Amino acid sequence: MAKNHTRYIFSMGELKRKDNSIAFVNEKGNFYIPIEDTRELYCLNEVSFNTKFLDFISRARITLHLFNYHGNYSGTFYPKDTYISGDLTIKQSYAFVENRLVIAKSIVLAISKNIHEVLYHYYRHDTKELKPYLDWLKNDVVKFLEKELTIEQTMFIEGQIWHRFYDSFKHFLPEDFVMNKRVKRPPDNPINALVSFGNTLLYTKTISAIHQTHLNQSISFLHSPREGRFSLSLDLSEAFKPIIVFKTIFDLVGRKQLQVAKHFDKDLNFALLNEAGKKIFINAFETRINETFMHPKLKRKVSYKQCLKLDGYKLIKHILEEREFVPFLLKEKQ
Structure with a gap:
């Protein structure tokens, strides 16, 4: 079983x-x-x-x-590691030294494209104020990433992508869930609480997915390997955040299944989901991440959760076979 x-x-x-x-x-x-x-x-x-x-x-x-x-x-x-490969770890380290920027740019481009796809859904449903955001994501980000950049400049572009994404919420979310600024620890309002909780769930799902490959969790490309976390999980989860975390948030808030007065802890200034809120969010998150679709290359149904592991295998093929690394893209469903 x-x-x-x-x-x-x-x-x-x-x-x-x-x-x-x-x-x-x-x-x-x-x-x-x-x-x-x-x-x-x-x-x-x-x-x-x-x-x-x-x-x-x-x-x-x-x-x-x-x-x-x-x-x-x-x-x-997690269980005693049976997936360690010394050979792959050496080559993954070499890829970090020789090819870090190429992989980092691919991750940032995938973030941008997936955010564009998510926002385009609301644009099509008569939120025309999103057009400047969509144009910037489609045109300017691509031009920026085509330039010769340092890793710091690439991460700055990533930060700008998320900043503009958060700013767009005011055009389609209720006022209670508009983000003024991203605050992580501790979150200071309901939308920050949802984003932090959702990102953490996705991060742990990615840890589990990478554990099933031979990749070394500590050798990352966009995030610094010196951050003291499973930094490769931070890398590979990024492209999935708009698709899994934010789509879950937008659906729950839009359908009023999550409400500030009912599902957040008022003793903590509504900056933490209560138990009822967590259960609602987790149920929707699990439904989303286990949603299946026909994979155009594999010719079989896969879930978003399986695609986390498939992105790990794509990275392995890039490291071992020098194939282009393209993280999961919502529009292409692969």
Whole structure:
């Protein structure tokens, strides 16, 4: 049986092994999680466990993602690494030295194209104020990236792309969800809270996807490898943010399934999703990332989550075979 399910734990409690199952124990009782079809566990509150439990889920090849009470990502425990390739790590390091800028530019261009595709949907539905944003993304960004740039200049262009994207929200989102400026830690308003939570979920999904390849998580191309995180996951998640994170946000807000007064913690100035809000967001996020479509090259249906791993394989082919690296593009569906 394929291990496809992601399980989310929202309450405080304890995780432990019980016979050949996972038991979550709190004041409400014991809740059992089947291991046969579980790939990932997300702990979105303070949860305790011991090394016996970690050994159990490692042998079951289950990845554990940990968040603190305020929803900030703490870290990931994943099974003993059976995908390490010394040869690929050496060549990945060489690609960083020799070809970093080419790969970084490809990622930034993919971000721009996917944001254009997302905004074009609203432009077609009579939000004509988006035309200057669309023109800038389609014309100016391409011209900028064709120039000889440093990695710092490339990252500056990426920052400008996101800045203009955030600015466009005022034309199609309710006033409660308009972003004045991007604030990460801690978020200072509902839209920042949604973006931070969604980006973190996508980041952890990308960690899991890269773990299934032979790539080294610490050697990245757009983001600095010295950032002390799984920086390659930051790289490969970027092109998917407009498609998965922001489309999820826009759909939930547009349909009023998420509301400031009902789904955000008022004691924290509405800058943190409450448990009900997290459940709504996660359900929509999982639906989106597991949505399938016909892949034009593979000639079979794949999900966006599978495409995260496919982008890892594209990068491997670039490193080993010098094929052009083109991250996932929504318009081409590949």
